[in-house]
Amino acid sequence: MTSFLQDKQLTIALTGEIDHHSAKKTMQQIGEKIDLYLPNLCILDFKAVNFMDSSGIAIVINTLRRMREIGGQIKLSNVPPQPLKVLKTAGVERITSIEPREVMI
Amino acid sequence: MKYENYMNLEFPSKSANEAFARAAVASFAAQLDPNLDELGDIKTAVSEAVTNCIVHAYPDEIGTIVLKARILPGNVLDIVIKDKGCGIEDIAKAREPMFSTGGEERSGMGFTIMESFMHEVKVNSQRGKGTTVHMRRRIVRRGDKS
Numbered sequence: 001m002t003s004f005l006q007d008k009q010l011t012i013a014l015t016g017e018i019d020h021h022s023a024k025k026t027m028q029q030i031g032e033k034i035d036l037y038l039p040n041l042c043i044l045d046f047k048a049v050n051f052m053d054s055s056g057i058a059i060v061i062n063t064l065r066r067m068r069e070i071g072g073q074i075k076l077s078n079v080p081p082q083p084l085k086v087l088k089t090a091g092v093e094r095i096t097s098i099e100p101r102e103v104m105i
Numbered sequence: 106m107k108y109e110n111y112m113n114l115e116f117p118s119k120s121a122n123e124a125f126a127r128a129a130v131a132s133f134a135a136q137l138d139p140n141l142d143e144l145g146d147i148k149t150a151v152s153e154a155v156t157n158c159i160v161h162a163y164p165d166e167i168g169t170i171v172l173k174a175r176i177l178p179g180n181v182l183d184i185v186i187k188d189k190g191c192g193i194e195d196i197a198k199a200r201e202p203m204f205s206t207g208g209e210e211r212s213g214m215g216f217t218i219m220e221s222f223m224h225e226v227k228v229n230s231q232r233g234k235g236t237t238v239h240m241r242r243r244i245v246r247r248g249d250k251s
């Protein structure tokens with residue numbers, strides 16, 4: 001997981017396979033970054049995520065809750081098709097903005 | 106039912122086996138020539154069912170998970186995932202979206218995902234005895250794929 005901060009916007013790049021096995025650590029790391037930088041916007045970048053199950057939904061919801069506590073917002077960017085389907089099935093696009101990964105031709 | 110091929114796996118309820126289980130089923134399913142979307146759906150459903158055994162069936166112990174996959178006539182992938190854990194008190198309630206007895210690490214969307222990613226999902230459970238999740242997915246034949 002890598003992250004960078006610019007103009008109070010915190011971008012966190014998630015990588016690999018997001019499941020229950022990896023979720024706890026990821027959740028903790030995101031929480032630490034938010035507490036440290038207190039951003040206005042937290043962007044979760046899914047570009048390098050090659051698998052996600054419902055454990056990822058819990059990560060998004062917890063991140064959203066944390067950001068709301070400090071008056072901020074979240075955005076999901078570069079979301080590949082498989083995680084996108086999981087997020088949509090859970091109705092996550094109703095509570096946050098989701099940008100799909102651009103289709104490669 | 107007559108099968109064309111099968112595989113059986115048994116492994117302990119360690120979270121490292123979540124990735125193993127979905128990869129194993131994906132490899133087995135490859136002979137049905139699924140596309141990336143179908144493979145993604147199958148991996149996700151298996152991940153949900155196996156994670157439930159690890160998180161819910163055996164909350165404070167390491168127990169055994171049995172995973173069976175079969176290929177049935179008509180290009181159907183048939184998957185059974187079984188634990189001998191605590192069982193589910195109210196199956197209908199457990200299958201409702203957002204219902205979870207887990208903490209903030211869970212979303213309560215596991216069964217909802219299994220149901221929308223697979224063509225059939227049956228759940229059998231007995232308190233104190235364990236739970237069996239039986240799922241089926243028909244893989245579209247290559248020629249019929251868009």
Ligand SMILES: Nc1ncnc2c1ncn2[C@@H]1O[C@H](COP(=O)(O)OP(=O)(O)O)[C@@H](O)[C@H]1O
Nearest residue numbers: 157161162192199205206211212213215216236
């Ligand atoms: N194998 C199982 N053994 C015992 N309880 C289970 C099992 N699978 C699911 N459950 C119960 O059903 C509920 C809903 O499961 P699910 O939809 O996957 O959501 P989540 O796992 O996020 O809680 C769980 O919270 C748990 O109470």
Ligand SMILES: [Mg+2]
Nearest residue numbers: 153156157215
């Ligand atoms: Mg679950």
